[in-house]
Amino acid sequence: MNIHKSPISALTRAFSQHKKALMVISLLVLAVSLIAYCFWSKQAWEGYSHSTRQRSESARNAIDAALALPASNDEQRKLKYDTVVTASSDITKGEDSACNLNPLIQWQRSLGFLNLATIVNDCNTEKEKLGALNGDLKKVIAYIGDEQAVASLLENVKPKSSDLLVDSSWADQLKLWESFSATIGARKVSSEFTATKALVQERSSVVEAAWREVIAAHGAKDKSRYLKSQTALVSSYAALNTIPDMSNRYLLNLISSFRNLYGQAFK
Amino acid sequence: MRLKFFITGSMILSVATGLVISTQFSSALTSEQSSKIDSEVISMQTLPTTIKAIEAPKLADPEWLKQQNAAEAAAAQKNKEPATRVVTYDVSSKGLITANFTEFKTLANASLNDARGWARMGIVFREVSSGGMFTLVLSEAGQVSSFSSGCGVEYSCRVGRNVIINQDRWIGATASWNQAGGSLRDYRHMVVNHETGHWLGHDHESCGGTGQAAPVMQQQSISLQGCRFNPWALDSELWSTTLGIKRS
Numbered sequence: 001m002n003i004h005k006s007p008i009s010a011l012t013r014a015f016s017q018h019k020k021a022l023m024v025i026s027l028l029v030l031a032v033s034l035i036a037y038c039f040w041s042k043q044a045w046e047g048y049s050h051s052t053r054q055r056s057e058s059a060r061n062a063i064d065a066a067l068a069l070p071a072s073n074d075e076q077r078k079l080k081y082d083t084v085v086t087a088s089s090d091i092t093k094g095e096d097s098a099c100n101l102n103p104l105i106q107w108q109r110s111l112g113f114l115n116l117a118t119i120v121n122d123c124n125t126e127k128e129k130l131g132a133l134n135g136d137l138k139k140v141i142a143y144i145g146d147e148q149a150v151a152s153l154l155e156n157v158k159p160k161s162s163d164l165l166v167d168s169s170w171a172d173q174l175k176l177w178e179s180f181s182a183t184i185g186a187r188k189v190s191s192e193f194t195a196t197k198a199l200v201q202e203r204s205s206v207v208e209a210a211w212r213e214v215i216a217a218h219g220a221k222d223k224s225r226y227l228k229s230q231t232a233l234v235s236s237y238a239a240l241n242t243i244p245d246m247s248n249r250y251l252l253n254l255i256s257s258f259r260n261l262y263g264q265a266f267k
Numbered sequence: 268m269r270l271k272f273f274i275t276g277s278m279i280l281s282v283a284t285g286l287v288i289s290t291q292f293s294s295a296l297t298s299e300q301s302s303k304i305d306s307e308v309i310s311m312q313t314l315p316t317t318i319k320a321i322e323a324p325k326l327a328d329p330e331w332l333k334q335q336n337a338a339e340a341a342a343a344q345k346n347k348e349p350a351t352r353v354v355t356y357d358v359s360s361k362g363l364i365t366a367n368f369t370e371f372k373t374l375a376n377a378s379l380n381d382a383r384g385w386a387r388m389g390i391v392f393r394e395v396s397s398g399g400m401f402t403l404v405l406s407e408a409g410q411v412s413s414f415s416s417g418c419g420v421e422y423s424c425r426v427g428r429n430v431i432i433n434q435d436r437w438i439g440a441t442a443s444w445n446q447a448g449g450s451l452r453d454y455r456h457m458v459v460n461h462e463t464g465h466w467l468g469h470d471h472e473s474c475g476g477t478g479q480a481a482p483v484m485q486q487q488s489i490s491l492q493g494c495r496f497n498p499w500a501l502d503s504e505l506w507s508t509t510l511g512i513k514r515s
Contacts, residue, residue, distance in 0.1 A: 071310035081311050144311050151317040158320060164327035173324070214326070221331045230326060237323035244315035255308050262304065263296040 044105045045119060052123040055098060059130050060266045062087035063137065081148070085141055091134045099123040129265040136258040142190035143251055149187065150200055153180055157207075167218055174211040180204055192254060196247045203240050210236040352390045352510065356430075357399035362407025366438050371405050374452075375432075378459040383499040384483075385460060385467065388512050392463075401428045401466045403459075408435040422488055423458050425465035432458055441488040449496045456498035457487055464500065468508030 015022060066087040069080040099120060101109070109117050157176045159165070165173065181204045189197050210233040217226035296304070328336070356379075358372050372394065379385060379392035386392075408420045411433050418424035422441075423433040439445075440454035449457075460483045472482035474492035481487050481494035482501050506514040 067304065067307040074313070077311055077313060084311070140308060144308075147312055147314040151313040154314075154317050154321060158317070159322070159324040162325070165324045166327045167329040170326070218329055221335075223332060223335050226329075226332065233326075234323040237321060240318050240321055244318050247314055248309075248312075251309070251312070252305070255305055258308075259296060259301055259304050263300075 041105050041108060044102055045108075045116065048101065048123065049119050052099075052119075052126050056126050056130065056266065059087075059091045059133075062090055063262070077148075081141070081144065084137070088134055088137045088141060091130055091137075095127065095131065098127050126265075129261065133258070133261040133265045136254065136261050139190065139192055140251070140254045140258050143192050143254055146189045146193035146197070147247060147251075149189075150184065150197075153183055156180060170211065170215050170218070174208065174215065177204055177208045177211060181208060192250060196243070196250055199243055199246055203236075203243055206239060207233075207236040352388075354390050354392050354401075354510070355395045355399040356392060356401045356403050357395050357397050358403045358405075360405045361413070361431075362410035362434075364405055364407065364434060366405065366434055368405060371432075371437065374455055375403055375459045378456040378498070379463060381456065381499070384456070385463065385500055385505075387500070388505050388507065388510075390510065390512075401430050401463070403463075404429055404431045405434055405437065406431050408433050423462050425462045428466065430459075430462045430466050432462060436488065443490055444488060444496065447491055447496055453496065453498045454488075457483060457496070460498060460500060461487070464504070466509060468506075468510075469504065472504070 063084075066080065066083040069076070069083055071077040071080045101120065109120060157173075157180050181201060184197065184201055184204065187197070210229065213229040214226070214233055217229045220226075358375070360368060376392065376394055404414075406414075411418045411422075411424055411431055412420055414424060414426040414429055414431055418426060418431065421433070423436055424431045436458055437455060440449065440451055444454050464484050469484045471486055472484040474481055474485055474494035477493035479494050480497040480501065481491055482504055483497060483499055484504060485492065485494065487494075487496055503514070506512050
């Protein structure tokens with residue numbers, strides 16, 4: 001009698017006959033897979049940890065290199081400033097996903113005995129430190145940027161030569177200062193620069209008033225008033241020097257804060 | 268059971284070796300590092316330099332002010348002018364006079380009252396016929412030494428109230444003066460002013476420096492000492508012990 005054997009029954013019989021061998025093979029495949037996963041996980045964690053260090057080192061190198069640039073003339077100062085701005089913006093690139101874990105190893109954080117959560121916490125701590133440092137660096141950059149803008153506008157009111165100014169040009173001087181005051185008033189500045197801006201406005205209004213009085217005294221041909229107004233004009237220009245004094249104090253406070261965070265971030 | 272142990276063991280081994288433990292160090296910067304950061308950041312500042320360069324422009328005096336100043340200066344000068352003081356002198360001669368005596372008197376008076384000379388002290392020299400405060404003498408050269416042994420025949424001299432002009436010098440100045448290109452008229456101004464200067468109370472002066480105007484009390488007849496000849500009293504010579512006029 002020809003008995004027809006089904007493939008399933010043949011497989012079942014073969015499995016029964018080679019049950020032990022198949023179990024060994026399956027276990028081997030499983031073991032190899034697990035070992036491979038373990039090695040890959042190891043690599044992934046090392047990479048994660050390395051990228052944390054790498055990010056911190058890159059940020060430090062970028063900031064250090066930018067700050068070390070020379071700034072002995074206007075051109076160099078501009079280049080240095082732009083480089084610091086770029087370094088600051090580079091630090092924040094990819095910041096949002098900086099400490100995200102690969103989903104395939106994410107579950108391992110819960111393996112308390114491996115202490116993997118520490119690596120993630122370290123990454124988040126570094127990220128926070130860099131974020132705070134960069135926040136302060138941005139404040140410094142914004143402040144210096146505001147200062148540079150004011151300095152650039154002041155170039156317009158700076159006397160172009162040391163020649164004596166004849167009376168016909170005095171009204172032009174007044175216009176220059178009025179224009180300066182208007183531009184400064186309309187300019188948006190960082191919150192850290194607000195007080196300095198107010199002082200700049202106040203001092204420039206004093207210079208404006210002094211010019212108005214010189215012109216008025218000249219118009220009245222009143223010698224005593226004119227001489228007094230000349231003295232007041234000189235004083236008003238001299239009083240401009242209180243601006244950098246105050247501005248330096250504000251900037252040094254910002255730098256001090258930045259410096260502390262720099263020390264904490266790049267220990 | 269053994270497999271589970273194997274897997275777990277492998278994981279522990281492999282993951283544990285991948286752990287990086289950060290070592291904590293102090294976060295404080297050294298003062299050197301702090302200063303470095305401070306100066307590196309501050310170097311980007313432009314405001315202090317810009318403001319430092321802004322100085323109040325110097326204003327040219329307007330025309331009306333110049334006029335007022337000039338008027339005030341003129342008024343002040345007028346007020347400052349001292350009261351005119353008259354110094355009288357008489358004129359005489361000694362020995363054989365070949366020079367034009369009338370011209371001598373005229374020119375000598377002009378020299379004494381010239382606005383560039385002693386008259387700047389606010390004095391007017393007035394010639395009187397006799398009894399002057401000093402006597403201006405035109406003397407024959409050979410007679411000059413008769414006034415005093417201290418006087419020679421070569422040059423002019425002053426003895427007491429006598430202001431003696433050597434006729435030879437009046438006529439022909441001196442060799443050194445002429446060589447230096449001085450005019451006879453200037454020499455005459457100079458010799459009258461110089462000798463009168465002695466009467467006013469002055470001693471001899473020296474040249475103040477090469478190229479400068481010689482003091483009138485320098486012995487310019489002998490040597491200019493590198494100075495330019497000058498017949499008139501310098502500002503620094505405008506004083507007189509005889510008249511009680513102090514140096515201003």
